[in-house]
Amino acid sequence: MLNYQNKTNSLENRFTKYVQIDTQSDPLSETVPSTAKQKDLGRVLVDELLEMGIADAHLDDFGYVYATIPSNSEKTVPVICFCSHMDTSPDCSGKNVKPIIHVNYQGQDLVLPDDETIILKMEEHPDLKDQIGNDIITASGTTLLGADNKAGLTEIMEAAAFLVQHPEIKHGTIKILFTPDEEIGRGVDKADLKKLGADFGYTIDGETLGSIEDETFSADGAVLTVNGVSTHPGFAKGKMESAIKIVADVVSSLPADCLSPESTELKEGFIHPVNLSGSVEQAEARFIIRAFDDEQLQAYGELLDATVQNIIEDYPNSTYELKITEQYRNMKKVLDQYPQVIEYGVEAIKRAGIVPKQQSIRGGTDGSRLSFMGLPCPNIFAGEHAFHGKQEWASVQDMEKAVQTIINIAVVWEEKAE
Template sequence: MKKYDTSTLLERFLRYVRIDTQANEKAGTYPSTPGQRELGRLLCEELRAMGVQNVEQDEHGLVFATIAATVPGAPTIAFTAHLDTSPETSGRNVQPQVIRNYPGGDIPLPGDPRQVIRVADNPELNQLVGKTLITTDGTTLLGADDKAGVAVIMEACRIMCENPDIPHGQIRIVFTCDEEIGKGVLYLEPDRIGAVVAYTLDGTGVGEIEAETFSADLALITITGANIHPAIAKGRMINAVRLAGKFLERLPQHHYSPETTSDREGFIHPYVIEGGVAQVTIRCLLRDFETPQLAEYAAWLREIGRQIERDHPGARVQVAVQPQYRNMREGIAREPRAVAYAVEAVRRAGLEPKLKSIRGGTDGALLTAKGLPTPNLSCGEHNFHSPLEWTCLEELESAVHVVLELCQVWAGH
């Protein structure tokens, strides 16, 4: 395996994470925040400077680019990552901490003494002694989800442009917006990409290939009561806040919640509650690897609603379910080379391939549903969506080499 110079990777990643691209679920625009367009414009400038062709940021903020084939007739493949970061933790004024030659042990974060990345919670740190780690300062997320993927793709682009002897077919690059709020491919169709397969760079660790995701729905539970001045409320008030508490108490407590499940177990996850005496809304995530199970979860919620209505005459409970994404397992199986070639590329990069399932979703799940098989590849993400987020430079470098090897496998070399 030939090793390529990745000396610009660290500064590239640090440059990207300092741009605030935190998604906003309530914005009502696409992209939902201006920082996503700002980062997209920067990437376009850098791609043009590399000599990449057909660089475009469209009216939706999506970024497209093409690296011309060095092997005529080889299949066109695509690599994609998302520009936004999670709405769960601030992405403003990110101050990354670079730890060179990591000595081992727990990592205190300088911006907040309460925040410590502990080896007990991150046992993979034991395998990274002597490596270069990048963390937050403890007051924001880092944004490795998914700026690690963005940086890996950009670095691979630079290397291919500077080394035309690398055999590859046409390579399409796509950067999306608002993936974290489920809208990453809202304005993206496979025909615009023009590839036989795509790969998202949006995964943990090294050497992992993910060709299966949760199926996902969003349940919006609306509990309507009756408000009146508390001085004259006896027998007349129906307090939707109290009813919301009773509704949540009736959800499974020891099964089917994120706190108590792992591996292939699904869950029901209430994550936002808003309102007052007259009306309360609860947003609830429904997740399972088996799509029919989502309907069962929704049925449970509706039955709890009926129980609340029976116990509290005059109250109304409505459960509206919105499909979000579906397990990409079946779609990827229709193009067996998608995973087989990724396994070969990981091996050629000197790593042990690990086939995994994602307890979540990616743009790849939605692209696969639209007809473009899109597995997910590792790019060194750890503790994403959290002030304890961190990544490892050597894991990012490994991801770059996997991308380069994958291009060559698809070109028949």
């Protein structure tokens, strides 16, 4: 089988092009997609897919990109989908990204030029120890990079181009799905799985080289709305009940030494406030709640409610509403029923010359919800690191290995078919 080689630097060219298109999603927006600018990248991707000769590539009204690489095998091969998301995190600006390629990294501190206080140090980014001699891509210090998940987009596009250019590589029908709004938990809200027509899928949205993730958090979102009592501050004694202070009391009363992102790891969950807004009369706090076990997730929601109730007792004229909504669930429940999806992914990673790392992810992917929608979908490494912040980085060589893994997945499924 031919191996993918990035001889013309097409991978870096694609990636640096994509990250310069601002696609930040907005959790407060009610539109689909949450920001129209995500479609700007969608249109670019469709144009490139059409130029490759993938004739059905299109962008729908909701901001999803669909495309099909037809089967060239005489076998009956399950239809495989490769999926990545186009949006970047609301946590850090994705506007005017200036990608920098640090060629032949040798372990030095990487000082980002537009804000020299942003420094990538090996002791703070342990995965850099495996990158000696590789080419590291960062932003310039004032924005995130957007490797989450434009690394995945790039790798799927590179693999698609390679398969189209090399019809001698046998594969079944391959579906491509690029989604909006994954970072705000809505990535597959409007995905049309009937139109997609895939049997199994792989999101390309992981971190460390060789990782394949078959387990995610289960996730809920929570919105706390507090209605306080507003009066003139000069005559407020015994009357005013500030909704802002009530919400602040709730947040400060949550455990700090546990159940918080900054104090948890491995299989530990958390309750995390992500947005505060409001006035004396009404204030709102938004939370994300995470656990690997659904029962534990429910217990965290109950703890949040109990905390609010305890605080509100000190404010007899104030009221609150706590609305908890499901976001996604741990995909392991589904994937355990289809072991071949993981087995073939592991085999594909091995064929790329990498040691596979089957593991859990302290987060979620579109694959979490796709799995429960009927498309079993683990997560494959994309080579993105330190995502959602200004220190985000990616390795060109790791991305090349991800491209080869995608190609290998298609080949393995064809080989195993009858």
